[in-house]
Amino acid sequence: MSRGSSAGFDRHITIFSPEGRLYQVEYAFKAINQGGLTSVAVRGKDCAVVVTQKKVPDKLLDASTVTHLFRITENIGCVMSGMTADSRSQVQRARYEAANWKYKYGYDIPVDMLCKRIADISQVYTQNAEMRPLGCCMIVIGLDDEYGPQVYKCDPAGYYCGFKATAAGVKQTEATSFLEKKVKKKHDWTYEQTIEIAISCLSMVLSIDFKPSELEVGVITAKDPRFRILSESEVDANLVSLSERD
Amino acid sequence: MNEATQYKLKLERLGYHQFRTMERHPTNYLCKGVSTGTTILAVKFNGGVIIGSDSRASVGGSYVSSKVINKLIQIHDKIFCCIAGSLADAQAVTKMAKFQLSFHSIQMDSPPLVKAAASVLKELCYSNREDLEAGFITAGWDKKRGPQVYTVSMGGMLLSQPFTIGGSGSTYIYGYVDAKYKPDMSREECLQFATNALALAIGRDNVSGGVAHLVVITEGGVEHVVVPGEKLPKFHDE
Numbered sequence: 001m002s003r004g005s006s007a008g009f010d011r012h013i014t015i016f017s018p019e020g021r022l023y024q025v026e027y028a029f030k031a032i033n034q035g036g037l038t039s040v041a042v043r044g045k046d047c048a049v050v051v052t053q054k055k056v057p058d059k060l061l062d063a064s065t066v067t068h069l070f071r072i073t074e075n076i077g078c079v080m081s082g083m084t085a086d087s088r089s090q091v092q093r094a095r096y097e098a099a100n101w102k103y104k105y106g107y108d109i110p111v112d113m114l115c116k117r118i119a120d121i122s123q124v125y126t127q128n129a130e131m132r133p134l135g136c137c138m139i140v141i142g143l144d145d146e147y148g149p150q151v152y153k154c155d156p157a158g159y160y161c162g163f164k165a166t167a168a169g170v171k172q173t174e175a176t177s178f179l180e181k182k183v184k185k186k187h188d189w190t191y192e193q194t195i196e197i198a199i200s201c202l203s204m205v206l207s208i209d210f211k212p213s214e215l216e217v218g219v220i221t222a223k224d225p226r227f228r229i230l231s232e233s234e235v236d237a238n239l240v241s242l243s244e245r246d
Numbered sequence: 247m248n249e250a251t252q253y254k255l256k257l258e259r260l261g262y263h264q265f266r267t268m269e270r271h272p273t274n275y276l277c278k279g280v281s282t283g284t285t286i287l288a289v290k291f292n293g294g295v296i297i298g299s300d301s302r303a304s305v306g307g308s309y310v311s312s313k314v315i316n317k318l319i320q321i322h323d324k325i326f327c328c329i330a331g332s333l334a335d336a337q338a339v340t341k342m343a344k345f346q347l348s349f350h351s352i353q354m355d356s357p358p359l360v361k362a363a364a365s366v367l368k369e370l371c372y373s374n375r376e377d378l379e380a381g382f383i384t385a386g387w388d389k390k391r392g393p394q395v396y397t398v399s400m401g402g403m404l405l406s407q408p409f410t411i412g413g414s415g416s417t418y419i420y421g422y423v424d425a426k427y428k429p430d431m432s433r434e435e436c437l438q439f440a441t442n443a444l445a446l447a448i449g450r451d452n453v454s455g456g457v458a459h460l461v462v463i464t465e466g467g468v469e470h471v472v473v474p475g476e477k478l479p480k481f482h483d484e
Contacts, residue, residue: 103345
């Protein structure tokens with residue numbers, strides 16, 4: 001037991017190392033940074049917002065087809081951070097799980113149950129030797145009938161949790177400390193304040209002065225529980241009001 | 247199941263509905279519990295579709311199990327279908343169709359085509375034709391082709407038509423709809439046409455009755471119209 005690192009396959013497949021670590025799962029977390037993007041989600045008093053960067057590296061790419069915000073049901077949306085192909089696969093599975101729940105039980109899936117289901121599936125990948133974990137992190141937002149707006153995050157380890165505000169991606173740690181400071185002061189923000197906090201967090205942490213085409217914003221409000229991706233003009237309006245405030 | 251009943255089932259599957267007569271004793275009636283002897287129709291007009299039905303559910307042709315069931319099922323925002331045949335089968339199929347359509351529309355990030363909805367129903371009816379006994383009329387509005395009406399027969403045939411009628415009560419109104427249908431009617435003309443057709447069928451078919459449920463689907467949205475029994479148009483002998 002005092003051998004330290006093992007000469008076995010614990011780095012290659014999801015089995016335990018002698019220290020009790022799952023190297024493949026840790027590598028999956030590193031893979032999330034491969035995407036090179038950061039996303040932020042914030043929960044307000046009666047709304048929930050997700051914001052992510054929109055980087056279109058190639059001039060030949062059609063920018064309208066590049067997105068990391070996905071709709072899972074009418075009233076639940078998510079932002080994916082990490083490897084794009086894995087993200088799409090997870091979104092597809094989430095959509096299926098949500099539709100299947102509606103079919104079986106007759107009502108829309110609550111946000112926390114959806115996240116739990118995705119997390120449980122991710123956990124299976126950490127136990128199965130033949131399948132690798134997915135290199136992506138899903139932040140889900142939705143409006144719960146009883147508890148109001150919700151923000152949930154699930155990661156490749158199969159862990160999920162509800163948040164007042166959270167971040168995922170390359171600059172996760174810096175973004176999280178920024179959000180912690182904001183939450184300490186107060187955490188029942190209005191719709192405009194929520195969006196401002198999310199955008200300013202990304203702006204500060206990445207030191208970028210965003211243009212509307214470089215941001216994607218998805219919102220859910222109590223008045224309009226449908227998951228909505230803001231148009232460029234709406235994002236522009238928010239950026240303008242943010243810069244005016246400063 | 248003896249040979250005679252097996253043969254009758256086979257003929258019914260092929261479309262010989264004359265075997266469902268009043269003289270049959272209820273225990274011989276090969277129904278799967280509650281059945282909708284019914285009248286359903288869907289008509290295209292200028293700018294939309296109207297889909298309508300009666301509201302009676304019967305068991306064995308002599309007991310009305312419900313006077314006010316809604317046979318117009320909304321399978322997506324602007325797509326409705328009306329059901330004929332065994333209620334249980336119809337509900338199971340429409341539930342499955344709703345599930346598949348909602349998943350499809352989320353993936354496509356746009357409302358589904360009416361043709362897609364009709365195809366989903368057809369696929370379910372055809373693949374399970376041995377076990378199911380339900381037929382549908384699907385009508386709705388989509389951005390690509392505007393208002394459309396499709397009929398999915400019990401065996402799983404899919405057909406697009408400008409208007410269509412179905413159910414046991416439809417046999418009494420073929421003459422009326424053939425004579426009175428005009429393409430490109432206005433909304434009011436079409437509403438009157440559909441209400442008249444339902445009233446005439448309800449008047450002659452014992453397993454159709456109750457209120458007339460109508461849904462008007464246009465680009466602008468969906469509107470329910472309910473005409474209670476006593477407000478249905480009356481004809482010369484009533």
